[in-house]
Amino acid sequence: MSKFTVFGGRGFIGSAFVKDLKTQGHDVFVPEREDLSIFEENLGTIIYSAGYGDCQKDPFNVLHANITLLSSLLEKARFNKLVYISSTRVYMNQYDSSESCDLKVSYHDDRRLFNLTKLVSEELCLKSNRDCLIIRPSNVYGLAKNSPLFLPSIVRSAITNGSINMYVTRDYSKDYVFVGDVVRYTLDLLNKNAQGLFNLASGINTSANEIADIIVDKTGCNVNWLVEEDIDFFHEIDITKVVNTLDYKPNNVIDDLKKMIEDFENFFKKHKG
Numbered sequence: 001m002s003k004f005t006v007f008g009g010r011g012f013i014g015s016a017f018v019k020d021l022k023t024q025g026h027d028v029f030v031p032e033r034e035d036l037s038i039f040e041e042n043l044g045t046i047i048y049s050a051g052y053g054d055c056q057k058d059p060f061n062v063l064h065a066n067i068t069l070l071s072s073l074l075e076k077a078r079f080n081k082l083v084y085i086s087s088t089r090v091y092m093n094q095y096d097s098s099e100s101c102d103l104k105v106s107y108h109d110d111r112r113l114f115n116l117t118k119l120v121s122e123e124l125c126l127k128s129n130r131d132c133l134i135i136r137p138s139n140v141y142g143l144a145k146n147s148p149l150f151l152p153s154i155v156r157s158a159i160t161n162g163s164i165n166m167y168v169t170r171d172y173s174k175d176y177v178f179v180g181d182v183v184r185y186t187l188d189l190l191n192k193n194a195q196g197l198f199n200l201a202s203g204i205n206t207s208a209n210e211i212a213d214i215i216v217d218k219t220g221c222n223v224n225w226l227v228e229e230d231i232d233f234f235h236e237i238d239i240t241k242v243v244n245t246l247d248y249k250p251n252n253v254i255d256d257l258k259k260m261i262e263d264f265e266n267f268f269k270k271h272k273g
Contacts, residue, residue, distance in 0.1 A: 002044060003029065003042070004021050004045050005029045005044060006029070006030050006047045006049065007031065008049035012140070013179060013183075014050070016180065018030060020180075043078065045082075045083070045190065047083045047186075048085060053111065053114050055112075055113040059113055066121055070084065070121050074124055081131045083132075083133045084133070084134045086121065088137065088175065089111075089114065089115055089118070090115050093109075096238075097236065098199075098238040099136070106232065126196075133196070134197045134198070135189075136199045136201075138174070138202065140176075141176050141253060141256070142180065152260075154215065155260060158219045158261075159261075162219075163224060166208055166224065166225050166227075167227055169225070169229065173234070175202050177202055177250055177251075178250065181251055185246060186200065197241075199238060199241065202237075202250050202253065203239040203243075205235075205236050206254060214254060215261065
């Protein structure tokens with residue numbers, strides 16, 4: 001049994017780590033905000049999945065959640081290893097998506113602060129001389145009933161409102177990765193004592209139209225396509241490094257989407273009852 005400290009352990013990704021680690025019998029600590037004991041005791045292996053992404057409403061919280069606390073941990077805390085959960089959003093609007101590629105920040109991206117804070121945090125990990133593993137997951141999905149994330153939001157809207165609003169074109173495509181795969185393969189990388197950067201993604205993009213077709217087929221909802229031109233794009237994520245490191249076989253989002261819709265429907269039926 002090992003000790004793990006999960007920052008963001010009550011969030012979507014963090015809670016999935018907490019559940020899996022406890023199932024495996026590990027000692028799991030989820031600190032409260034402003035808990036100063038994090039600088040007094042050995043935290044074991046840190047999973048840093050805390051973060052905030054609303055750059056318009058609260059840019060200072062984006063900075064604090066993504067950088068400030070992490071920086072203090074790297075500088076002052078006692079731990080054996082730190083896993084930083086970053087994002088493949090740093091590859092937005094570019095064709096190369098390997099871990100070693102040059103990265104650019106798009107001027108017209110309203111959430112470029114998020115990308116910048118992720119990159120600063122990654123660099124702090126790399127330059128800290130601490131044992132760090134950096135994970136760049138693609139768009140994470142799962143049964144997050146109250147999540148503002150794209151897939152849970154539109155499935156929830158389809159079931160509760162009978163319609164979904166799509167603020168992208170039919171051809172808009174992204175890579176999606178199951179939250180359980182993020183947890184499983186991150187822990188596999190830890191078991192191999194991996195360091196540095198790793199993309200965790202499916203390696204295949206799925207279009208908005210493919211997703212909408214599945215939801216319409218399962219729920220009979222209406223789809224409102226509200227834009228004629230996309231303002232950004234995401235090329236397929238390069239997963240060569242993790243494939244060469246692990247027996248890596250991530251879930252398929254289309255297959256999982258069908259099950260997600262059924263789970264949402266069962267939840268809302270039970271909740272109404």
